Amino acid sequence: MVTDVLPELGFYALILALGMAVLQTVVPLWGAWQRRPLWMAFAQPMAWGQCTFLVLSLACLATGFYVNDFSVDYIAANSNSALPWYYRLSAVWGSHEGSMLLWSLLLSFWGLAVSLFSRRLPRDLLARVLGIMGAIGSGFLLFILVTSNPFTRTLPVVPAEGADLNPLLQDPGLIVHPPMLYMGYVGFSVAFAFAMAALLGGRLDAAWTRWARPWTTVAWSFLTLGIALGSWWAYYELGWGGWWFWDPVENASLMPWLVGTALMHSLAATEKRGTFKSWTVLLAIFSFSLSLLGTFLVRSGVLTSVHSFANDPDRGVFILVLLGLTVGLALLVFALRAPQVKSRITFGWLSRDTFLLINNIVLLVMAVTVLLGTLYPLLLSSLGLGKISVGPPYFNALFVPLATLLCIAMGLGPLSRWKQMSRRTLVKRSAFSALAALVLSVALPLWLDRHWTPLVSLGLLLALWVALASLREVAGSLLRFGLRGPRKLSRSHYGMVLGHLGLAVTITGITLVSSYHVSDNVRLNVGQQVMVGGYRFTMTSLGDREGPNYTATRATLQVTRDNRLINIMHPEKRFYHARRQALTETALDAGLFRDVYVAMGEQLDNGDWALRIQIKPFVRWIWLGGVIMALGGGLAVWDRRYRRQLRKEQL
Template sequence: MVPEVGHYALILALALSVALTVLPLVGAQIGNQLLMHTSRSLATGFFVFVAIAFACLVIAFIQDDFSVSYVAGHSNSLMPVYYKISAVWGGHEGSLLLWILMLSGWTLAIAHLSKSLPLSLRAQVLAVMGFVGVGFLLFILLTSNPFDRLLPLAPQEGADLNPLLQDFGLIVHPPVLYMGYVGFAVSFAFAIAALLSGRLDSAWTRWARPWTNTAWAFLTIGIALGSWWAYYELGWGGWWFWDPVENASFLPWLVGTALIHSLAVTEKRGLFKSWTLLLAIFTFALSLLGTFLVRSGVLTSVHAFANDPERGVFILMFLLVVVGGSLTLYAFRAPVVHKSVRFSLVSRETFLLANNILLITIMVTVLIGTLYPLIADALNWGKVSVGPPFFNVFFVPLMGFLCLLMAPGVSSSWKRTSWQQLRQLLTRPLVVSVAAGALFPAVYGDEYHWEVALAVFIGVWIVSAGVSDLLYRLRHSRHWRDGLRRLTLSYWGMQLAHAGIAVTTIGVCLNSAYSDLRDVRMAPGETVQTSHYEFVLEGVEQVRGPNYVAQEATIRVSHDGEYVRHMKPQKRRYLAGGNMMTEVALDPGLFRDLYIAMGEPLGDDAWAIRVHVKPFVRWIWLGAIFMALGGGLAVADKRYRKLAQRQAEAAEPSLTGEART
C-alpha cells in the first residue's frame, strides 16, 4: 500500500506543478492578483506531495519491501538501516526523486522566503520552477518510476547495493551536490522571469544574487565531498581523475562562478546585463547536461546511474526545450544597450570581465574534452580517450592566470583605479609572495620543484593581496575594531572564498609534487620505508561485518623510529553478491595523510599493498570549505535584503510582500 501512496503522490505533485506553471504566469500577464496569489499555495503543495512520495520510498527500503523493483535491485536485508536509507538515492530512480525533492524544496523556499519580491515577479519565478518540475515529474513517471512492483513473484531477498556506495559518502554527497545542481534552477527562473516581465534592469540581479551564492556554496561542498569520497573509497589514492561525470558537476560550477561575479557587476554598475542573463541560462543548462550524461547511458563511469537510451532521449529533448526556449526568449527580449556605462582599462569591471572570459574558456575546454569521445564515437571516428594530460595542459595555465588576476581584482576600485593605488596595495604582497614561493621548495622538500614555487607564490599572492586590501580599508578608522565593524559580510565572504582558492591551489600542487607512492609485496614481518616513515606488516586476520567478511591487515607505522599508530586496511567480500571491495586505512593530518590499501593475495601469506604518503592533500578540501563558507557569509549579508525590500517597494509598492487584494 505504501508504494501506491507514493505513486499517487507523484501524480498529484505533477498536477500541482502544471497548475503552478500555468495559473501564476497567466495571472502575471493579465494582472490578476488572485491567480498570482495561488503560486505560494501551489508551491507548498508541490513540495508536500513530493516529500510524501520520497518518504514512502524510504519506508519501502526500511521495511525491505522487495516487491518494489527498485528496492529489490538496490537493497538487502543484511544492510544497516542507515545504508538502506541512503540506498534510496543510490540508483537512478531514487536519485531522480531526490533531484525533484530538492527542486520542490527550492520552490518552497522562494515562495515563503521572498516576501520582498513584487508579487508578479514572484509568480513568474515560481511558474518557471513549476515548469522545470513538470519536466522531471513526467520523466520519473513515464520512464523511471521508483514504485514499480515485481508482482506476483516478488523476490525474498534483494540484490544488494553496490559496495562502493555502502559508505558515509553516499549519505552526504548526493544530497549536498543536488542542492547545488538544482539551486541554479532558481537563478535560471529569475533570469527567465526578468525576460518575461521586461524588468531587465539590475533589480533582478539583487534578488537573485543570494540564491545564486547559496547554490554555488552547496555545489562547491558537493564537489569536494565527491572528491574526498573517491579519494578514500576507490583505493587508488586519487582525488580527481577528470572522469566525465566528475566533469559534469564541475562545468556548472565554473559557469556559476562566472555568474556570481557577473551578478556583482550588474548590480553595482548596471553593466553586463545581457551577459548575466545568458550566464544564468547556461549555468542551469549545464546542470541539465550533467543529468543527461549521468542518466543516458552515453558514457561509462563508476558514477553513472543508468544505461537506458529511452531515458537519455527524454532528458535530451527536455534539455533542448529548456535551452532552446530560453535562448529564443533571450533573443527577443534581451536588452539593447543604447547608453554605455564607461569604465577604464584598470578597474574592477575589467578584472571581473577577464575573470568571466577565463572561466568560460576553461569551461569550454573541459566540455570539449568531455564530449569529444562521445561525438567521435557517434560519427564513427573510432574510439577516442581523453584523459588527464589533455585537461591539465589547458586547465592548469588558464587557472593559474585566473588566480594571478584575483589580487589586482580585489585591490582595484569600481570605474577607475590609479596605477599608484595598485602599486601601493600590491608591492608588499608581491615581495612576500616571491620570497615565499622561492624559499618554500628549498626548505620543505628534498628536491626543488619550480611548480611548487609557482603554486606557493600564487597562493600567498592571493592571501597577502586580500590582507593588503583589508588594511587599506581600515586606514582611516580611529580604531581597527570600528573599521572591521563597518565591513560587510559580503566583503568577508569574498575574502574567505578567495583564501579558499589559494589554499586549494597550494594543496593540489604540493600533493602532486611530493606524494610518495609504493606498490609493494608484503608478508608478515616485512618492512617498507618511505618518506621517513616505516610500515611493518604484523599480520592478516579474518573479521566479520554486518553484511561482509574481510581480510584485515595490521600495519605498524613509525616516523623516524617513533611509533605513530597501527593502521588496518581491509579486503572485503560482501555476502549478498560476493563483490570484493577495498577498504583503505587512513591516518589523516593537516600537513600529510598516511594511506594504505590492500590489493590481492600473492601466496605464502603475502599481499599486494599500496602505501601512500600524501602531503597537504587535506588542503584541497579545506579550501573548498573556505569557499563555501565565503558564499554563505555573502548570503547572510542583511544589506541585500534591505536593498531588495526598498527596491521592491519603489518598483511595485502595492504588490510587495503579502500583496493586498
Template sequence: MIFPELGEYALILALCLSVLLTVVPMVGATRGNALWMGFARPLSKGMFLFTLFSFLCLGWAFLDNDFSVVYVANNSNTALPWYYRLSAVWGGHEGSLLLWALILSGWTVAVAIKSRDLPPDIIARVLAVMGLISVGFYLFILFTSSPFERYLPGFPQEGADLNPLLQDFGLIVHPPMLYMGYVGFAVSFAFAIAALLSGRLDAAWARWSRPWTSVAWAFLTLGIALGSWWAYYELGWGGWWFWDPVENASLMPWLVGTALMHSLAVTEKRGVFKSWTVLLAIFTFSLSLLGTFLVRSGVLTSVHAFASDPERGLFILIMLAIVIGGSLLLYALRAGQMKSESSFGLMSRESMLLVNNVLLVVVCAMVLLGTIYPLIVDALGLGKLSVGPPYFNALFNPLMAILMLAMGVGAVSRWKQTSLSMMVQQLWLPGVLALVLGAGSAWLYAGELKPWVVLGLVLSWWVMLAGLRDLYNRLRHRREKLKGLSKQTRSYYGMVLAHVGVAVTVVGVSLVSVYTEQRDLRMQPGDTLSFRDYTFVFEGSKHVEGPNFTSDQGQIRVLHKGEPYGFMKPEKRLYTARGNVMTEAAIDPGFTRDLYVALGEPLENGAWAVRMQYKPYVRWLWLGGLLMTAGGLLAASDPRYRKRLRPAAALADA
C-alpha cells in the same frame, strides 16, 4: 503495504500542481491579475508537500525491506545496515531522480517563502518557471523512471544489495549536497527568465538573484569537495581527482556558476554586464541538466554513472533542448532591452571581473570539449577515443594560473577606473612578498624549487596578500580599526573567505601532485618498509565478519622515527549478496600529510600486494573547499539582501 502506491499518487498530484503553478501565475502576471498571481505560493507549498510525502513513502519501503518494489529489491538487502538502506533511497537512478525533484520543490517553496518583498509579478514568473522545470522532471520520473514499480505477481524474498562502492558515509552526504547545488541554479535561471519576460533587467533582479546563487554555489562546492574526498578514500587508488566525465559534469556548472556570481555583483552595483549575466544564468543551469544527461543517458561509463537506457537519455536530451533553445530564443527577442547603465575603463574592477568571467567560461569550454569530444567521435563511427589527464592538465593549469593572477589585481582595483600608477603602488609589495614567501616556503618544504610548486605557492600567497591589501585600504582612513572591521559587510567577508579557500586548495594541489611518494610491493608477515620518517611492519592479515560482508584485514604496525605510532588496518572485502570484492584503504590523516595504505591481491604464503603512499597536504584540498562553502553561505546571509530595493536603487560598495 500500500505506501508505494500512495507515493506514486502523491507524485501524480505533485505533477498536477506543478502544471497549475506553471500556467496560472504566469497568465496572472501577463494579465496583471493579482488573484491568479497569488496562487503561486500555495501551489509551490502543495507541490513540495506531495513530493516530500512521496519521498518518505520510498524511504519507508527501504526501511521495511519491501522487496515487492523493484527499485528496493535492486538496491537493498536485509543484511544492509539501516543507515545504508536509508541512503540507498538515492543510491540508484530512480531514487536519485526523486531526490532531485524533492530538492527542486524545496528550492521552489523556499523562494516562495523568502521572497515576500518581491513585486507580485516577478515572484509569480519566477515560481512559474520553476514549476515548468518541475513538470519536466515529474514527467521523466513517472513515465520512464518510477521508483515505485512493483514485481507482479511474485517478488524476490531477498534484495540484490546496494552497490558496495556506495555503502559509505560519503554517499549519505555527497549526492544531496551536489543536487542542492545543481538544482539551486534553477533559481538563478528562473530569476533571469522572469527578468527577461518582465523587461526589468535592472539592479533589482540581480540583487534578488545573488543570495540564491551564492547558496547554490556553496552547496555545489561542498558536493564536489565531498565527492573528491569519497573517491580518495573509497576507490583505493589514492587519487583525489581523475578527470572522470561525471566529475567534469559537476565541475562545469561550478565554473560558470562562479562567473555568474561575480557577474551578478557587477550588474547589481554598476548596471553593466546585463546580457552577459543573463547568458551565464542560462548556461549554468543548462550545464547542470547536461550533467544529468551524461550521468543517466548511458552514453558514458564511469564508477559514478547510473546504468540507464537510451529512452531516458532521449527524454533528458529533449528537456535540455527545450530549456536551452527556449531560453536563448527569449534572450534573442529581449536582447535589445539590455543596455548598460554606465561605462568603465580598461583598468577597473569591472574589467578584472570581466577577465575573470571570460577565463572561467574558457576553462569550462575546454572541459566540455574534452568530455564530449570522445562521445561525438564514437557517435560518428570514427572509432574510440579517450581524453585523459594530459589534455586537461595542459590547458586547465595555465588558465587557472592566469585567473589567480587576475584575482589579485581585481581585489585592489576600483570601480569605473583605476590609474596604472595607483595599481602599481597597491600591488608591488604584495607581488614581491608573494614571490619571496612562495619560493621560500617551497624551499623550506623540499629543499628544492620545482617550477609548478613554486608557481602554485606564489599565486596562493598573491591572492591572500592582495586581499589583505584591499582590507588595509578599507580600514586605513578609520581611526578605530576594530569598528572598521565590524562595518564591513558579510558579503565582503564571504568573498575574502572564498578567495582564501581557493588559495588553500591550490597549496594542497601543488604539494600533493608533486611530492606524493608511493611504494607498491609484496609483503609477507614480518616484512618492513621505511620511507620518510615512518616504518611499516606487516604482521599478516586476519578474517573479519561484517554485517553484509567478509573481510581480510591487514595488520600493519607503524613506527615514527623508531617510536611506536599506531596500527593501520586496510581491508579487502567480499560483499556476499553480489560477490563484489572491494578495497578499503587505511588512512592516517594529518594536517600536513596522510599515510595511505591499501591491500592489493593475496599472494602465496600469507603475503599480500600492498600499496603505501605518503600524501603531503592532501587535506588542504578539502579544507579549501570548506572555506569556499563557508564563504558562499556567509555572503548569502548578508542582511542587505533581505531589504526591499526599488528598481533604480543601487547598493553601497561592498
C-alpha cells in the same frame, strides 16, 4: 499492513505533485501576462503543495527501504536485509530512480524557499519565477513517471532477498554527497528562473540581480561542498589515492561550478554598476543548462564510469529533449528581449570591472575546455569514427595557464577600483602582495625541506598572491582604524575574502600533493616490513572478520618514523556476498599536513599481500579550501544590505 500500500501512496503522491507543478506553471504565468492578481497568487500554494507531496513520496520510498519491501523492484535491486539501516535509507538515492526523485524534491525545496523568503518581490515577478520553476519541476516529474518510476512492483513474484546496494556506495559519503551536490545543481534553477522572469517582464535592470544574487551564492556554496565531498569520497573509497581523475561524471559537476562562479561575479558587477546585464542573463542560462547536461551525461547510459548510473538510453533521450527545450526556449527569449537592453555604463582598462570581465571570460573558457574534452570522445564514438580517450594530460595542459591568468585577475580585482584607476595607484596597491608572494613561494619549499621546482613555486605564488591581495583591504582597515576597522567592512566583503582564501588553500594543497607525494606498490606478509617516504610499515598480523553483509581479510600495520610509533592501521579486503564483489577498504592516518594512505590489493602466490602505500602531504588542504569557499558564500548571503533591500521592496 499499512506498509503494503505505501508504494501506491508514493506513486499517487508523485502524480499529485506533477498536477500541482503544472498548475504552478500555467496559472501564474497566464496571470502575470493578463495582470490578474488572483491567478498570480496561485504560485505560492502550488509550490507548497508540490513540495508536500514530494516529501510524502520520498518518505514512502524510504519506509519501503527500511522495512525491506522487496516487492518494489527498485528496492529489490538496491537493498538487502543484511544492509545496515542507515545505508538502506541512503540507498533511496543510490541509483537512478531514487536519485531523480531526490532531485525533484530538492527542486521543490528551492521553490518553497523562494515563495517563503521572496514575498516582498513584485507580484508579477514572483509569479513568473515560481511559474518557471514549476515548468522545470513538471518536466522532471513527467520524466520520473514515464521512464523512471521508483515504485514499480515485482508482483506477483516477490524475491526473498534483495540484490544489495553497490558496495562502492556503502559509505557515509552516500548519505551527504548526493544531497549536497543536487542542492547545488538544482539551486541554479533559481538564478535561471529570475533571469527568465526578468526577460519576460521586460525588467532586465539591476533590480533582479539583487534578488537572484543571494540565491545563486547559496546554490554555489552547496555545489562547492558537494564537489569537495565527492572528491574526498573518491579519494579514500576507490583505493587509488587520487583526489580528481577528470572522470566525465566529475566534469559534469565541474562545468556548472565554473560557470556559476562566473555568474556570481557578474551578478556583483551588474548589481553594483549596472554593467554586463545581458552577459549575466546568459551566464544564468548556461549555468543551469550545464546542470541539466550533467544530468543527461550521468543518467543516459552514454558514459561508462564508476560514478554514473548506466541506464536505458531512452531515458537519456527524454532528458536530452528536456535540455533542448529548456535551453532553446531560454535562448529564444533572450534573443527577443536582450537587444532592448543597452548599457551606457563605461569603464577603463584598469578597473575592477575589467578584471571581473577577464575573470568571467577565463572561467567560461575553462568550462568550454572541460566540455570539449568530455563530449568530443562521445561525439566521435556516436558517429562511428573510432574511440579515443581524453585524460589528465589534456586537461592539465590547458588548465594550468588558464588558472594562472584567472588567479592574476582574482588578485588584481580586490585591489582595483570600479570604473577607472591610474596605473601608478594599482602598482602601489599590489606591490607588497606581489613581492611577498614571490619571496614566500621560493622560501616555503626550502623551509618545508622539499626540493624546489618551478611548478611548485608557480602554484604557491598564485595561491599566495590571491590570498595576500584579498587580505589587503582587511589589513588596511586594521591599520587605519585599529580594532574597529574590520567592522567597517561588510559581510559580503568578508565572504569574498573567505572565498578567495579557500581557493588559495585548495591551490596550495593541489600544488604540494602533486609535487611531493610518495607512492609505492609493495608486497608484505606477517612479520615483514618496508620503508616508504621515511615511514616504516610492519605487518604484525593478518586475520578475517565478519561484517553485517560482508567478510573481510584485515591486515594490521604498525607505522613508525624515527623509531617513534605513528599509528596502527587496518586496511581491509572485503567480499560482499550478495553482489559477489570484492572491494578495498582503505586505511588512513589523516593529518592537516600529511596523510598516510594504505590500500590492500590481492593476495599473491606465495601468501604475500599486495599493498599500495602513499604519503600525501597537504592533501587535506584541497577539501579544506572547498569548505572555506562554501563558508565564504554562506557569510556573503547574510550581508545586512540584503535584508535592508528586502524591507525596502514593496509589493
